[in-house]
Amino acid sequence: QKEVEQNSGPLSVPEGAIASLNCTYSDRVSQSFFWYRQYSGKSPELIMSIYSNGDKEDGRFTAQLNKASQYVSLLIRDSQPSDSATYLCAVSRESSGDKLTFGTGTRLAVRP
Amino acid sequence: GAGVSQTPSNKVTEKGKYVELRCDPISGHTALYWYRQSLGQGPEFLIYFQGTGAADDSGLPNDRFFAVRPEGSVSTLKIQRTERGDSAVYLCASSFRASGSIIEQFFGPGTRLTVL
Numbered sequence: 001q002k003e004v005e006q007n008s009g010p011l012s013v014p015e016g017a018i019a020s021l022n023c024t025y026s027d028r029v030s031q032s033f034f035w036y037r038q039y040s041g042k043s044p045e046l047i048m049s050i051y052s053n054g055d056k057e058d059g060r061f062t063a064q065l066n067k068a069s070q071y072v073s074l075l076i077r078d079s080q081p082s083d084s085a086t087y088l089c090a091v092s093r094e095s096s097g098d099k100l101t102f103g104t105g106t107r108l109a110v111r112p
Numbered sequence: 113g114a115g116v117s118q119t120p121s122n123k124v125t126e127k128g129k130y131v132e133l134r135c136d137p138i139s140g141h142t143a144l145y146w147y148r149q150s151l152g153q154g155p156e157f158l159i160y161f162q163g164t165g166a167a168d169d170s171g172l173p174n175d176r177f178f179a180v181r182p183e184g185s186v187s188t189l190k191i192q193r194t195e196r197g198d199s200a201v202y203l204c205a206s207s208f209r210a211s212g213s214i215i216e217q218f219f220g221p222g223t224r225l226t227v228l
Contacts, residue, residue, distance in 0.1 A: 032214045043203055043219040044155065051214045065144075088154050098207065098215045099145065099168060103155030 004087050006103035014111055023089030023108050026070065027037040033065055033072045034100065048074060062101050079110045080103045088100040116220030119139065119206050133189040133223045136158055137206030138213045144187050145207070145217060146179055147171075148200040155203055162189060194227045201225070 005024045020037075021100045023064075026084040031034040038043035045086045050056045050072070056063045076083055085106040092098045117136045125131050137144050143162050147155035157171040161181045169179075177192075181187040191198055201224050205217040 006201075034216070036219075043222045046216055046218060049214050049216050090154070092215070098143070098217075099157040099160050099171070099218060100147075100155070100205075101157065103151065104154050 002103070003027060003101050004033065004089055004091055006087075006092035006106045008104055009107040010070075010109050011106055012109045012111060013079050015079060015081060017079050017110075019079045019108055021074040021076075021087050021089075021108065023074075023103055025068055025072070025091045025101075026110045027040060027091070027093065028067075028070065029093050030070075032092045032098075033063070034082060035072075035074045036088040036102075037042075037083075038088055038105065040085075044088055047062070050106075062068075068089040076108075079108075081110045081112050084108055084110050116204055116206050116218055118142050118202075118220040118223050120192045120223060121159075122219065122224045122226075124228065127194060127196060129192055129194050130193050131225065133191075133225070135187045135203050135204030135220060136207075137185065137187070137204070138218060141208050141218075142184070143205035143207045143215070144181060145205045146187070146189050147203045147205065147219075149203055149222070152198045158189070177189070191225075194225075199225055199227045 035048040050063040054063040064073045088105045090100040122181040136205040149155040160168040164184045176192045179189045201222040204220045
């Protein structure tokens with residue numbers, strides 16, 4: 001079992017729709033959770049971080065964390081073609097020096 | 113302000129050669145991380161510095177890989193006797209402690225290493 005699992009996609013949504021990206025993790029002591037966006041040929045860009053159960057909203061983005069189910073998700077409201085990218089889920093635990101363990105990413109395609 | 117910078121942006125070398133990759137973190141960030149990313153994969157942790165010392169080098173694949181951060185700022189990742197399997201994008205990140213207990217890492221643009 002991989003430590004961080006994501007559906008590789010592609011996830012295709014129409015412009016203006018809600019895109020829902022999901023991630024599960026295996027290490028119960030994971031403490032912090034991150035979503036990075038990565039455009040083709042570019043480096044990962046941090047878009048959301050969360051460490052408490054529940055929802056965290058930032059503009060069109062909402063991160064949801066459920067530690068009991070070991071599940072973290074990212075919702076993108078009013079999806080735009082410019083949101084088309086690979087979304088990487090990453091987790092860390094303080095006992096491992098905050099190093100990030102990444103999933104393989106979900107490719108999102110927003111069609112106009 | 114300036115983000116994480118990495119040089120060179122691209123490096124092509126021949127099998128068996130030695131390479132150095134440089135990372136300049138965001139000013140004031142005390143922690144620095146190296147990752148590498150192969151096509152279609154997420155970044156994979158290599159080594160983490162807190163200040164000048166390597167706090168965790170568990171991700172270095174073998175003893176051909178070494179990294180230093182002598183003054184607690186710029187770091188150099190060194191790869192000896194390069195192999196074709198070392199070809200990847202090498203990413204550097206630096207971090208600070210955001211609200212609460214969360215530590216956020218910010219990535220540089222990466223160095224694309226190609227070993228022929």
